[in-house]
Each structure stands twice: as structure tokens, then as C-alpha cells.
Amino acid sequence: MNQRLFQQHSxxxxxxxxxxxxxxxxxGGVSIGVNLNPDKVCNFDCIYCQVDRTRQSExxxxxxxxxxxxxxxxxxxxxxxxxxxxQRFSETPPSMRRLNDIAFSGDGEPTTFRNFDxxxxxxxxxxxDVGATESKMVLITNASMFHRPHVQNGLEILDRNCGEIWxxxxxxxxxxxxxxxxxxxxxxxxxxxxxxxxxxRPIVIQSLWMRVDDEPPTINExxxxxxxxxxxxxxxxxxxxxxxxxxxxxxxxxxVSPLTNDEVDFWVNEVRRRTRLNVAGFYGVxx
Numbered sequence: 001m002n003q004r005l006f007q008q009h010s011x012x013x014x015x016x017x018x019x020x021x022x023x024x025x026x027x028g029g030v031s032i033g034v035n036l037n038p039d040k041v042c043n044f045d046c047i048y049c050q051v052d053r054t055r056q057s058e059x060x061x062x063x064x065x066x067x068x069x070x071x072x073x074x075x076x077x078x079x080x081x082x083x084x085x086x087q088r089f090s091e092t093p094p095s096m097r098r099l100n101d102i103a104f105s106g107d108g109e110p111t112t113f114r115n116f117d118x119x120x121x122x123x124x125x126x127x128x129d130v131g132a133t134e135s136k137m138v139l140i141t142n143a144s145m146f147h148r149p150h151v152q153n154g155l156e157i158l159d160r161n162c163g164e165i166w167x168x169x170x171x172x173x174x175x176x177x178x179x180x181x182x183x184x185x186x187x188x189x190x191x192x193x194x195x196x197x198x199x200x201r202p203i204v205i206q207s208l209w210m211r212v213d214d215e216p217p218t219i220n221e222x223x224x225x226x227x228x229x230x231x232x233x234x235x236x237x238x239x240x241x242x243x244x245x246x247x248x249x250x251x252x253x254x255x256v257s258p259l260t261n262d263e264v265d266f267w268v269n270e271v272r273r274r275t276r277l278n279v280a281g282f283y284g285v286x287x
Contacts, residue, residue, distance in 0.1 A: 013074070016070045016073075016074070017035075017038065017059045017063075017066065017070070018034060018035050018036075018038065018059075018062060018063075018066065018067040018070055018071075018106075019032060019033065019034055019035070019067060019070035019071045019073075019074050020032070020033045020035070020074070021033070021074050021077070021078060021083060021089070023089070023092055023096055024100065024101075024103075025248070025282055026206075026243055026245065026280075026282055027100035027101055027103075027138075028095075028096060028098075028100060029096050029097070029098040029099065029100035029101075030078050030083070030092075030096070030097070030098065030099050030100060031100055031101050031102075031103045031138070032071070032074050032075065032078065032099070032101070032102045032103065033103050033105055033106060034067065034071065034102060034103065034104050034105070034106065034110075034123065035105070035106030035107055036062055036104060036106055036108070036110040036113040036116070036119065037106050037107045037108025037109065037110065037112070037113070038059040038060060038061070038062065038106070038107060039059075039060045039061070039107075039108070040052075040053050040056070040107045040108060041108050041112075042107070042108035042109050042112075043108075043109050043112060043142070043144055043183060043184070043185070044109065044142050044144070044181045044182065044183045044185075045181070045182040045183065045252075046170070046180060046181050046182065046252065047179070047180055047182065047212070047251065047252055047253040047255075047256050048180070048208055048210055048247055048251040048252065048253075048256050049251065049252045050249045050250055050251060050252070051107045051108075051252075053252075062113065062119070064115075064119065064122065067119070068122055068123070068126055071102070071123060071126050072126050072129070072130060075099070075102075075126065075127065075130040075132050076130060078099045078132075079099060079130060079131065079132055081097070084097055099132060099134075099135045100135060100136060101135055101136040101137065101138040101164070102123060102127060102132075102135060102136070102137050102138065103138040103139075103140055104120070104123075104137075104138070104139050104140065104141075105140035109141065109142050109144060109145065110139065110140070110141060111139070111141055111144070111145035111146070111148075111151045111154070112145060114150075115150075116150055116151055116154045117150045117151070117153040117154035117157060120137070120154040120157045120158060121154075121157050123137070124137060124157060124160075124161040127161065128161075133162070134162075135162070136162050136163065136164050137158050137161050137162060137163045137164070138163070138164045138165075138166055139154075139155070139158060139163065139164070139165050139166065140166045140168075140206070141165065141166070141167055141168065142167070142168045142181070142183075142190070143167040143168065143169075143190050143193045143194050143197065144183070144185050144189070144190060144193065145193075146193035146194075146196055146197050147192075147193055147196065155197065155200075155201075159200075159201055163201075164203075164204060164240075165197055165201070165203045165204065166203075166204045166205075166206045166243070167194055167197065167203055167204065167205055167206065168181075168190075168206055168207070168208075169190070169194065169205050169206070169207050169225070169228065169229075170207055170208055170209075171187060171221065171224075171225065172221050172222070172223070172224025172225030172226070172227060172228050173187070173220075173221060173224045174186060174187045174188070176217070176221050176224075177190075179212065180212075187228075191228060191231065191232070194232055194237065195231075195232055195235045195236075195237050197237075198232050198235075198236075198237025198238055198239060199235070199236045199237050199238075201238070202238040202239065202240035203237070203238070203239060203240060204239075204240050204241045204242075204243060205229065205232075205239055205241070205242045205243065206243040206245070207225070207242065207243065207244055207245070208245055208246060208247070209244065209245075209246055209259055209263075209264075209267060210246055210247050210251075210256050210257065210258060210259060211256070211257045211258070211259060212255060212256060213255045214255075214257065216259055216263055222267065222270055222271070222274075223274070225271070226270070226271055226274035226275050229242065229271070229275045229277060230274075230275055233275075233277075239277055239278075240278070241277075241278050241279070241280060242271060242275070242277050242278065242279045242280070243279075243280055243282065244264060244267050244268050244271060244279060244280070244281045244282070245264070245281070245282035245283075245284070246258040246259040246263075246264055246282070246283065246284040247259075247284045248282075248283075248284045258283075258284030259284065261283050264281045264282070264283055264284075265281060267281070268280070268281035
């Protein structure tokens with residue numbers, strides 16, 4: 001399979017400013033990205049992030065009508081199959097020529113968008129109009145804002161529209177959490193929000209592990225991370241899947257590099273053994 005398909009997650013598509021299709025290795029098909037943070041402002045500053053924050057975006061604010069028009073157009077392209085007539089997507093394998101989801105992600109944390117619940121509802125209506133109701137609506141999030149009422153309302157709208165929460169958890173200890181995610185929030189705060197969400201619906205945990213200055217995470221970090229997952233379950237939360245993956249595109253910091261395939265496999269097997277959860281691994285650019 002052409003590895004470039006998974007490395008090309010550009011936010012630029014045709015003349016669109018907010019909506020873009022990608023071939024997603026984790027979704028196993030086409031994921032339509034919806035960028036709610038075109039200003040590139042994020043409340044995390046992850047060392048592995050591929051967003052170039054050194055240059056200001058030409059588009060600073062979400063224009064709702066334009067976003068919804070773009071979403072409708074891209075959905076129709078994928079549903080009709082016309083997307084794969086474009087050169088950029090022409091090498092997509094037949095097994096991945098399917099619409100998997102509309103993913104709210106982009107250049108920052110989507111739940112910081114002040115009208116988060118309203119935009120989720122509007123996108124759900126476009127999805128219904130186009131007839132793409134078998135596709136998921138996925139929120140890719142750092143879980144920092146789940147405690148806000150309008151975000152909780154948005155999550156409930158997702159629940160009613162084949163929604164899934166893919167929540168970041170990149171550490172087991174506070175020290176490592178701050179090294180990787182560089183944020184004013186604490187791991188304890190994020191854990192509280194993960195429990196809050198997981199007690200109301202099954203969630204997916206997405207965890208990116210990497211080498212930092214050519215050093216992989218320690219066994220102690222793996223044990224602590226497994227303990228955090230077990231804490232969510234012990235508190236009454238349900239974890240549908242744990243995604244263990246590594247760097248696949250150019251990261252923010254030059255001292256970040258991917259784990260080897262064997263290292264990813266080791267993490268998958270150890271986390272599965274320690275938690276008895278459903279765990280899937282995804283490789284990076286290493287061989």
C-alpha cells in the first residue's frame with residue numbers, strides 16, 4: 001500500500017478553507033476533516049504535532065455557511081466516488097474507498113470553538129441531507145473542555161448521530177504528560193474529563209508514543225499509562241478501543257522520532273495484557 005497516502009494529511013483541498021478529505025490509516029477509509037481552529041490556536045502544544053504554528057493562517061475565523069457548503073461538497077464527492085478520480089486520491093486501494101467518518105479535528109482543539117454544539121448539530125443535518133448516515137461523526141480531542149456545558153451538549157448531539165469520541169491520552173505520569181503535551185492543564189484534569197465522558201458512552205483512547213531524543217518511553221511510563229486506563233474503567237467508564245500509534249508525519253520538534261514497528265507491537269501487547277482492553281497498533285514511517 002502506498003505509504004504516502006497516510007502521510008498526506010494536508011488541510012488544503014481545492015479551494016476549501018475548513019473541510020478536507022484524507023485517507024486515514026486508523027479509520028480504514030476516507031475521513032473528512034472539519035477544521036474548527038483555522039487560527040491554529042490550541043490549548044496544548046504537543047511536541048509531535050504536525051501543524052506549522054510558525055506561520056499565521058490566512059483564515060482566522062470559522063465562517064459557518066462556508067464550512068457547511070464545503071462539507072456538503074466533499075461528502076458528495078466521496079459518496080459518488082468522484083473523489084478517487086482526482087490524482088491525489090487515485091491510488092487509494094479499493095478496500096479504503098469508503099466514507100468512514102466526519103472528523104472534527106484540524107489545527108487546534110475543536111472543543112474550544114465557542115459554538116461547538118451548534119456547529120456539531122449543523123454538520124449532522126448536512127450529513128443527513130446527503131444520505132451519509134452510515135458514516136460516523138468523530139471528535140478528535142484532548143478532552144480538556146469536556147466539563148463545559150455547551151461541550152457536553154455537543155457530545156450528546158454526537159451520541160445521537162453515530163458519534164464517537166477519540167480522546168488523547170499520551171502519558172501515564174504528570175511529568176511525562178507535560179514533556180509531551182506542554183499545557184496548562186494537568187493529567188488529573190484530563191483524566192477527570194475522560195471518566196466523565198466514558199461513563200456516558202464508550203470512548204476511544206488515542207495515544208501517540210514516540211522517541212524523545214532517540215529514547216522510547218520507559219517501562220515505568222507504560223505501567224503508569226496502563227494504570228490510568230484501568231482507573232477509567234474502575235470508575236465506571238467504558239473504553240471501546242485503545243489506539244497505540246506513533247509519528248507518521250513531520251513533528252513540531254526535530255528531537256521527536258517514531259517508534260519502530262517492534263516497539264509499537266510491544267506496547268500494544270503489554271497494554272492489552274495489563275488492561276484486558278481492545279488495543280490496536282498503527283505504525284509510523286520506520287521499518
